[in-house]
Every structure is written in C-alpha cells, then in structure tokens.
Amino acid sequence: xxxxxxxxxxxxxxxxxxxxxxxxxxxxxxxxxxxxxxxxxxxxxxxxxxxxxxxxxxxxxxxxxxxxxxx
Numbered sequence: 001x002x003x004x005x006x007x008x009x010x011x012x013x014x015x016x017x018x019x020x021x022x023x024x025x026x027x028x029x030x031x032x033x034x035x036x037x038x039x040x041x042x043x044x045x046x047x048x049x050x051x052x053x054x055x056x057x058x059x060x061x062x063x064x065x066x067x068x069x070x071x
Contacts, residue, residue: 022029 019029019032022032
C-alpha cells in the first residue's frame with residue numbers, strides 16, 4: 001500500500017513541477033486547468049473539511065508545542 005501511495009505522490013509532484021515551470025515560463029495553462037476533474041465527488045465536503053480543521057487545531061498544539069517567547 002505504501003508503494004502505491006508513494007507512486008501517486010511522485011506522479012502528483014511531477015505534474016506540479018511541470019505546471020510550475022510552465023507558469024514561470026509564461027505559458028498559458030488554462031487548458032490544463034480546465035481539464036482537471038471538478039466533479040462533486042472530487043471535492044472535499046465542507047463540513048468534513050471543518051471537522052478536519054477543528055481536529056488539527058485541537059491536536060497539533062499538543063503534538064508540536066511552540067514557545068511563543070522565542071523569535
């Protein structure tokens with residue numbers, strides 16, 4: 001399972017770098033953006049997204065304490 005996830009992440013990374021290079025070179029990426037799947041099933045439900053944010057807000061400070069006195 002980890003291997004498949006890693007392959008997916010690597011493919012995504014390559015796509016992002018190609019898009020970034022095109023943007024930096026001044027290419028028009030509108031056709032690529034329009035091809036992206038935008039169905040409802042590919043979007044994160046807003047309520048689920050809010051629960052994720054709440055859980056992270058609650059749990060991250062305990063996991064990664066920040067000393068706000070230091071700059």
